[in-house]
Amino acid sequence: MNLLKDPWIPVRANGGTGVFRLLAYQQFLCEPNNWQVSLPRDDLELACVQLLVCMTQVMFLPEENRTWQKRLKNPLSADEFAAGIKPCHDWFDLDHPTQPFMQSRGVKAAENTPIQKLLIGLPEGNNHAFFNEAGEVRNLSGTLAAITLFNQASNCPSFGGGFKGSLRGGAPITTLVYGADLREMVWRNVLTRSRIAKRQIAMPSFEYDQPTWVRPILEKATIPWNEIGLMRGLFWQPTRVELVKSEVPAPCDVLGGEAVPGYSSFRKEKFNFTVEGVWPHPHGAMTMNLKKDPSVKFSSFTTTAPAWTLLSEFVVPNNINASGAKEGSIPAEPITQVNELGDGDLHLLIGGYRTNQASVLERRHEMISLAQGWQDDKGHLPKLVEIGKEAKKVLRGKLYFAVQGNKDKGLKGIGAAIHEIAEKMFYARTESLIHETFSNDLTYKEWPTAYSIFVKQLAEHCRAIFEELTDPYALKPELIPVIAWARRSMNIDLAKLMEKV
Structure with missing residues (x-):
């Protein structure tokens, strides 16, 4: 399955009330409609939105505010779409013979890991956070395989001891801007070139900024954070993992429906490398502490307190240099961009996991709305x-x-x-x-x-x-x-x- 060609986006039309269907990426960007993501888990819905945001960000990066506002209102033309995906055409194929999407070919493992392990929080081994039995999910379709691979690499704790986690830490909170429909929501979270630069993210050409499954991370490499480009960082895969196809077509155990070619397990392999510093991922709030042990990290759910208790970090910048304080925060960049360019209410999509090391204790996904006028006095x-x-x-x-x-x-x-x-x-x-x-x-x-x-x-x-x-x-x-x-x-x-x- 190629995410740039094949129907894979799980949606319902008419604001989420229509018939379920899989939508192709070109249809999504080039055809007007009131689509909404439709999956049985809130965390997977948010991961699907974030995956679409990342794809659109790297292939259709708006050069300035006018372009961003135009794309927010109008679908892309077929020619614009073709030009945007051309440099990345072979990078989003789940079954590519040498560089499959977010995978490595030739992964060595003593045994295959059941595919259910990719759905964070489902029981395999000793983790029984959301389901009662292991083995309830034995077959995943390409749609779910792509979304869960991305979610595991970007938003989840690592697979355990010896495996690396995401660039944002073990279980970071993702904060995005909500939109009236899926296409608007994605574009509201795509950043202009100047705002990517403001976030201090390197933006080399596609020739040099290739994802980790195209230009693999070298064993025992030491990688400075500021050498990680936009494409490479948004699609960072910290683990050597390889999907294993099901022997025969079968219905997806998450989406149901007709029998389709899918995946029954995967192989994973430990390898070591070091990232020096913190890559400033645009989809989460960063907190800074200059007290005894200076640190920069991404917000995460560490207690049972609801998301509103962290709202100041999510939306209000607290610049250490300007205030002279020892602690500060920088909101996710889409929040800052919409505050500067948008008007009216602000609706936030907030999601993450509360964890104990590699075990998930709680799934936390919600929407918080702020009325027009809150920006006028951020205090x-x-x-x-x-x-x-x-x-x-x-x-x-x-x-x-x-x-x-x-x-x-x-x-x-x-x-x-x-x-x-x-x-x-x-x-x-x-x-x-x-x-x-x-x-x-x-x-x-x-x-x-x-x-x-x-x-x-x-x-x-x-x-x-x-x-x-x-x-x-x-x-x-x-x-x-x-x-x-x-x-x-x-x-x-x-x-x-x-x-x-």
Whole structure:
């Protein structure tokens, strides 16, 4: 299957309500229609969008803003499409005899790995995060093989010890801009040449900037980050991997449908190399820390806290040089580009995995909307995020005090870890409030009023959760003093939040 010629993009027409079909890349870029990606897993849908963005970025890179805006509105012509794919024609063939897409020929492995291992989080070995049994997926079609190969290399933890991970680290968060339909969404995340250069990404010609399966990474090579070009970085394959075809055609165990030639397993092989520094991938927020151990890394989900708690990193640049701070962040470049060139609301596609080394603990994919006007004063959005986090901290901290008690004050503690339950309840109960506030025009047009209402509602949730969790223990006379002490202290701290307008 060649991604530049054959139908492989899983879509539904009419905004996602139409009949499922596989769309060719040329149809996608050259024909007007309201297509939406259609796959049974949210992470695979995001990976499919990101793969299309990367393909379009390297083959149809807009030279300036005018070209970007034109392509956002109008499909490509057949001649423009043919000229764009010509230099890369043999680079996107899954079954190419010498340079198959995101693979290496002649991979040596003691045994084949079941194809299910490519679908991150499905159980093979000891990982049982989302499915109950190993072997539920025995055959993948070309569509799923291409998307999962790309996702594994770009967004997932490595295959385990001795295998290299993506250029962004083990499990980075991807942040893209949402669009009304698939074609618009892809173009909203394709960057102009000047913005690629601003990201400090090298842009040599295709003669020198070839993907890793065309010009392989050398064993034990040391590669400076600034020598990795745009094509090579967006399609970086850190592992030597080779798909193994199924013996007979069979229905895809993810998409279903008719029997098709597919893949039943793959071979993987360890090899060592070093990338010096961090390649500034455009599809994720970068954080910088200049404290004891200076570091640059990509945002990732390290706790169970929802995505909104990281929203400041996702959309608001915090330049260390300008502020003199020891910590800073740079949003994904499509977010910056749309803020500069677009207007109206901003809708973010956010996705990633919370992991423990190579094991996936949680899949996190959602959309967050920001109403028009948030850019006018970028201090407002971080303040909303910070107040939400502080309210949770107050609730959790005061309940922790009630749990532990205080010997010096003669206060006996509850003992049960209700503070941990409170944190989960806070995130669950405030989720709709948070999203409604971020996406409401009045939040930014009538800031003092909207902020006061937001803080009051957060405080009401905190008090309700506190009472709900402590009421059963208030029946014991010896616990009433510590509960009363914690309640009074919580109310004082919640009142202080109102002063931070």
